[in-house]
Amino acid sequence: MARAVELAARGHGTTSPNPVVGCVVLDASGEVVGEGFHAYAGGPHAEVVALAQAGERARGGTAYVTLEPCDHTGRTGPCSRALLVAGIARVVVAVADPNPKAAGGAARLRAHGVSVTIGVLADEAARANEEWLTYARLGRAHVTWKFAATLDGRSAAEDGTSQWITSPEARADVHRLRAASDAIVAGIGTVLADDPHLTARPTLSSTDPGAADPGRSVRRPVRVVVDSRARTPRHARVLDDSAPTLVAVADDTDTALKADLLRLPRDAHGLDLDALLRELAARDVVSAFLEGGPTLAGEFLRRGLVDRVVAYVAPALLGSGRAALGAAGVGTIAGIHRLTFDEISPIGPDVRLVARPVTQPGREQ
Incomplete structure (x- = not known):
């Protein structure tokens, strides 16, 4: 997760009005097989980038992501679906998504049998994403x-x-x-x-x-x-x-x-x-x-x-x-x-x- 937070910070200043997000994918044996971050609004989300890099090795593996995977279709599709299609068995999340339009990814993943943990390195991930979290939580x-x-x-x-x-x-x-x-x-x-x-x-x-x-x-x-x-x-x-x-x-x-x-x-x-x-x-x-x-x-x-x-x-x-x-x-x-x-x-x-x-x-x- 520390690596995912580090990756997320690379998108700082280029993702608005979207959040900065980082993702690391491990295969079933625990080896890192994919990394990604959200680089710019309208571009692929961190999970999609990391899963593309991992390919078939993502199946049965674990995804570490700094913000709860989105569950809606905007300029890109829902990351919750991308994780399910890739066959990810476990998802570890730092910060729950406060945006009601995009939240729900954790619930969808759990409903399909994926193990989900939320709150790992939450403070560090929130600091990297503080501008967007203020915007999403306070509406300013x-x-x-x-x-x-x-x-x-x-x-x-x-x-x-x-x-x-x-x-x-x-x-x-x-x-x-x-x-x-x-x-x-x-x-x-x-x-x-x-x-x-x-x-x-x-x-x-x-x-x-x-x-x-x-x-x-x-x-x-x-x-x-x-x-x-x-x-x-x-x-x-x-x-x-x-x-x-x-x-x-x-x-x-x-x-x-x-x-x-x-x-x-x-x-x-x-x-x-x-x-x-x-x-x-x-x-x-x-x-x-x-x-x-x-x-x-x-x-x-x-x-x-x-x-x-x-x-x-x-x-x-x-x-x-x-x-x-x-x-x-x-x-x-x-x-x-x-x-x-x-x-x-x-x-x-x-x-x-x-x-x-x-x-x-x-x-x-």
């Missing part, structure tokens, strides 16, 4: 908040300049994370101050799985500007044709802005951000990469809508200037947003920190 896009700052937590100097706090290596890593996301989100303050492109510069490469497949298109994450009063300048770079763009405005805003508008209700603190994430999910956005700026990040945190934090910290000090995070609903130390570290690693001269809330919304059943 998973949110990663990224920021870059000095050691004293400043994201810009007093005059507003911020290029460049971090190194080229850190900036290249940010583009890698952008390219693995379905949407890149920024607030109107960032658009007005920096006029960013919000694009992912390394895109699909020839070394990526399925890159040459005619059924797979190059991903361009949708750019989302949170702009309740529709103040986005019509010549802003975020409105160019290098990637699709949504401008989220309040549903009572009167505007002549020529853009794809996403009208949302207001709440006590501005636009309803939970509604934003649900609308994005309805457009097959599984993962959202939140970048700018401190005010919007504070609002996402205030509402419990940040699932993961990626911070790039430079060995530098400013002493004054813009903080990386704005007001986040904390009035006293008892209300502090506690996180746990997943990763602390050097990247060029900087350090990358990956953390998540102690109570992770996407793990709720």
Whole structure:
């Protein structure tokens, strides 16, 4: 199962709106005879890839799969049937499928005499698939908040300049994370101050799985500007044709802005951000990469809508200037947003920190 989890991770960033899944098939004697992972939406599922590799040696064997085999016909057939046709005798599953449209594979397999075990390395498999599980369980896009700052937590100097706090290596890593996301989100303050492109510069490469497949298109994450009063300048770079763009405005805003508008209700603190994430999910956005700026990040945190934090910290000090995070609903130390570290690693001269809330919304059943 550990190998299946490792395989699943290879599909990260290319399978939306489908999950990442890995599969390992053993023959009746326990020898590995097939491996596979889901590489891209519309392509063969992990079980199908692994079974094709195993061939007749799968009969009487065991399949280890990170997510319960699907039991419905979409762009591909049900994996539960593929396992039955292959003659698999036992299936070991890490995580049950929370999607009611696809779930039921375990029950079908058991009904046909296949031994099924669920829950092996469940935490590890769920971590590899956390974006999709948030999307499937909560009905909203998973949110990663990224920021870059000095050691004293400043994201810009007093005059507003911020290029460049971090190194080229850190900036290249940010583009890698952008390219693995379905949407890149920024607030109107960032658009007005920096006029960013919000694009992912390394895109699909020839070394990526399925890159040459005619059924797979190059991903361009949708750019989302949170702009309740529709103040986005019509010549802003975020409105160019290098990637699709949504401008989220309040549903009572009167505007002549020529853009794809996403009208949302207001709440006590501005636009309803939970509604934003649900609308994005309805457009097959599984993962959202939140970048700018401190005010919007504070609002996402205030509402419990940040699932993961990626911070790039430079060995530098400013002493004054813009903080990386704005007001986040904390009035006293008892209300502090506690996180746990997943990763602390050097990247060029900087350090990358990956953390998540102690109570992770996407793990709720």
